[in-house]
Amino acid sequence: MTELETVIKEFLVESYENLDQLDQDLVVLEKNPENRERLASVFRTIHTIKGTCGFFGFSRLEKVAHVGENLLSKLRDGEMRLDPERTTALLALVDAVREMLAQIESTGHDGDKDHAPLIEMLTRLLQPKSEATADQGTGTDSTAANAGSQKGEVTEPVVTPEQPPVGEKPPRTRRRRSKTTRPSETQAVAALDNPPAPPESAHSATPEPQDSGIPATGKKPDPAGPEDSRLSTTVSESTIRVDVGLLDKLMTLVGELVLARNQILQFTATQKDATFLSTSQRLNLITTELQEGVMKTRMQPMGNIWDKFPRIVRDLALQCGKQVRIDMEGKETELDKTIIEAIKDPLTHVVRNAVDHGIEAPEVRKTRGKAAEGCLFLRAFHEGGQVNIEISDDGAGIAPDRIKAKALERGLISREQAARMSDRECIHLIFLPGFSTAEKVSNISGRGVGMDVVKTNIERIGGTVDIQSEPRKGTTLKIKIPLTLAIIPALIVTSGGDRYAIPQVSLLELVRLEGEQARKGIEMIHGAPVYRLRGHLLPLVHLDRELRSERPRSEQDVINIVVLQADDRQFGLVVEGINDTEEIVVKPLGTHLKGIPLFAGATIMGDGRVALILDVLGIAQQAGVVSEVRDRNLTELAMHAEERRDSKQSLLLMGLGKDRRLAVPLASVARLEEIPAALVERADSQEVVQYRGEILPLLRLTDLLGGSGSFDGSAPDPLQVVVIAEQGRSVGLVVDRILDIVEASVTMKDTMRCAATQGSLVIQHKVTDLLDIRSALRVADPSFFEQPVPGSCA
């Protein structure tokens, strides 16, 4: 019996895949009804399902599939044309089949629903409808039918004249008979005898010789049969299905191998034996390649999600009376399986939203001078170790005023907050929980559980969401997500003698207070410690106190503060020591420890010991940094940011030559690095270094700004590098010294411009040049900003 179950399971898996393909095929076919090959493939899929479920005795499913097959065979033979009504009916058929398959999966039989309305509709559509279409149909009919039968499908003419109500009955009764006469064991054995062959050929081979009295319907499988089996053997030769559990296990094993390799390499350092050295070197290389290979097995293309969208968009557009085209780019972009699963629902939601709210009705579009057909453009690409997904529509866009009014009405923001908000901030209000601008709640969207859930889900996997919109032009949603959840960069800190990992995504900056600062820097507000970080109070949380592992300690000379972002709040985590950043492999904690909100998981460090991964949000919640009133915080923070933007800016001060001072906006600085001069390589005439798996071009500011105040000629080692990220590309600015981070109002005192500076200002009583990053980069590399412009879709 279990063998039969396995066969059924295989049938289910295969059928689900086929149905997904059907969705796509039908939507394509609707646009291009003459595509016979696709029609034939749709026909074969339904036929296979029908055949197999007949074999398993799922009579209801078989009945539904059978009517669909009849319609499809007429379409394939060119007796009828595929019009929207028929497409809808066929899609409904796909849904019904899917529903029944789900039923089979959970209960083992195909349910009690007989889908009579659907069968009726399909049967009705079998009749040539109106005169117009019928004429058209018969017009193309003869030639097409000829073309069809000339393809060598000789038995077809026998099939087509048969009328559906007649053709419907015999197989059903036959099935019942065959089911009762033959014990299920034989069925299972029969199926197992040829498992790789498509189920339909098994069907046509087994029942037919026994029930020889079956008329033409029984013969139907034959024409499609041989072709189909050829197709699937080629597929099964190049790919195999593997249980995900097995892949996970392989991944764990490779992780172990990496650790063992590391230990051997450590041991190798003390050895002199040449053979041993070269062998361990080879082991090293093979392990690395193996690790990469296994990681790749878990990667899946974005297409796995996206391929479902054309169908969703089509149905939705039809429902809303809109015309929508969907274009995709970067379907082959690969992501870890777990991430693909995590973003599936949020993406679907966004796409539905775009069709329902974004794109206008055809009439409206015409009055606005746009094509009647709206366009939804999906784009995915890898960038800087992350995957970017953009979903843009050329619809109505988001009107900031409407958002504002809605937010006011719902009491999400106050009147004066609203007055001070920029358009951009307004648009971001749609991410607040309980926000919806849909005038009327449809069954598609508008229930106010939408964008905030999208945002939370994306952020849960370490991603970010950004939205840009222009009224009447369209909206673009940009999502950035990590490539894999399994391996993440993390900062390793110590507390109470133990190491902990903090995911890099939450990390903003590190502050180290020494000596006098350490004693005076931290102030108390009624027992709550705070630190003044560039003029703003940063609440402090002591990690050892949160972990209840506080040890009595004397006055500290050094205080390390890790500035973290939790939700929309910043706070400083005081730790004992800061070690380094490392790529860590995330492992889940056992169920016993899931209840502790402070830990997100665990990882194994290079020395083989376990370290816990801190859950930044959990710590913030436990310490009370993030409270329930999170919406308020968000808007306040936005206010704050705006205020700051108006008056002051954070600047990174750098020293060049003997006494020249330069400043760049901190916002464009990604990281500060010290890079040993020995690591600098050359590509073309450009100095570069390998940095986080990419090639980072270096730009020496002394070269760029002229030799003003040349030092003593010798370049410092290590190089002080300011990594600038602009428009998704990075460049390293080489300076002589990093001085400080200050807040200053950027009002130019002197605009004696050199190409790469915006002007000068006085900071800390000293004249400082403000570096114009964009023109500096352009001087360094004229092609820097010449990036391919994201494909526009109109």
Added chain:
Amino acid sequence: MTTSRQFCTFYVNGLFFGVEVNQVQEVIRYQEMTRVPIASPVIRGLINLRGQIVTAFDLRQRLELGERPFEQLPMNVVVRTADGPMSLLVDEIGDVVEVAEESFERPPETLDGVARELIRGAYKLEGQLLLHLDIETTVQTGVN
């Protein structure tokens, strides 16, 4: 027909315990552990078992048998549970013994407290009693 079962045995604070052999994945000597702050004292830490992170339960704490002498390092009995492998920290490992089903007796009514939940009963061996530890109940503990 007498049925017999095989037990992997160990000592905790002088008491003689056993778990069924087929529930035991392996027995390993003391491993360095990473403390889990905030968790219950029963959870002594996390060990790296060939790349897999395994929670270690201190049976002395679980059975409320007091602290293990500082100089005595516990052994790990790694058992299979519904939630994956778990390690039980014990004082000392005994032999694998074969016991007859008939020698089993349920714990007396006088046994109470935590021991009553964790000890399914005793096998009357020659000279001593083998206490049958209920693994699933033993690892049902977590946050304080």
